[in-house]
Amino acid sequence: AQTVTQSQPEMSVQEAETVTLSCTYDTSESNYYLFWYKQPPSRQMILVIRQEAYKQQNATENRFSVNFQKAAKSFSLKISDSQLGDTAMYFCAFMKLNTPLVFGKGTRLSVIA
Amino acid sequence: EPEVTQTPSHQVTQMGQEVILRCVPISNHLYFYWYRQILGQKVEFLVSFYNNEISEKSEIFDDQFSVERPDGSNFTLKIRSTKLEDSAMYFCASSPRQGYQPQHFGDGTRLSIL
Numbered sequence: 001a002q003t004v005t006q007s008q009p010e011m012s013v014q015e016a017e018t019v020t021l022s023c024t025y026d027t028s029e030s031n032y033y034l035f036w037y038k039q040p041p042s043r044q045m046i047l048v049i050r051q052e053a054y055k056q057q058n059a060t061e062n063r064f065s066v067n068f069q070k071a072a073k074s075f076s077l078k079i080s081d082s083q084l085g086d087t088a089m090y091f092c093a094f095m096k097l098n099t100p101l102v103f104g105k106g107t108r109l110s111v112i113a
Numbered sequence: 114e115p116e117v118t119q120t121p122s123h124q125v126t127q128m129g130q131e132v133i134l135r136c137v138p139i140s141n142h143l144y145f146y147w148y149r150q151i152l153g154q155k156v157e158f159l160v161s162f163y164n165n166e167i168s169e170k171s172e173i174f175d176d177q178f179s180v181e182r183p184d185g186s187n188f189t190l191k192i193r194s195t196k197l198e199d200s201a202m203y204f205c206a207s208s209p210r211q212g213y214q215p216q217h218f219g220d221g222t223r224l225s226i227l
Binding site for chain 2: 093104105
């Protein structure tokens with residue numbers, strides 16, 4: 001079974017600074033997707049970014065980017081120019097073909113003014 | 114942008130009572146999911162549904178749980194006899210097809226069992 005590990009339960013960052021959230025996963029599959037979801041205090045689950053395992057190029061979405069290291073099974077999220085609205089729980093998630101999402105335990109990020 | 118809609122946002126129920134959580138997936142989506150998040154813990158998969166039948170379910174999804182798509186728009190999760198440990202946030206999600214499609218989540222229903 002696939003597992004997703006987020007080793008940082010909590011992190012904090014100053015507004016306008018950059019922060020990196022870590023995620024590792026375990027799988028024997030070669031084709032899969034990885035996702036970062038954001039869960040603000042309102043408890044919604046919002047897709048932040050996704051990465052296809054067959055693509056070597058790291059995904060980017062505005063201030064959010066990933067560092068995908070397939071051999072190391074690592075998928076970190078970098079948030080640049082952090083904003084107060086980035087304060088949330090961030091979940092890393094794994095999906096192989098035709099299966100549900102498998103989530104990590106999450107990292108609680110606090111952006112400090 | 115189309116959204117997944119869940120009702121109610123908060124449900125309070127006495128232990129042993131039946132509860133139905135409702136979801137309206139995005140209209141052209143074909144695959145539907147329920148996930149659960151106990152307070153402070155990670156999101157866990159419950160069940161997936163396609164073509165009017167369950168396609169996969171987790172160990173959590175025991176005989177107390179059932180899902181149904183009673184009409185062309187709603188997707189429901191029923192818990193027959195609620196227990197204290199069923200208290201959690203329940204998320205509905207949908208995707209247009211399986212494969213590598215991101216699942217779109219609703220805002221969740223907070224279920225509190227007293």
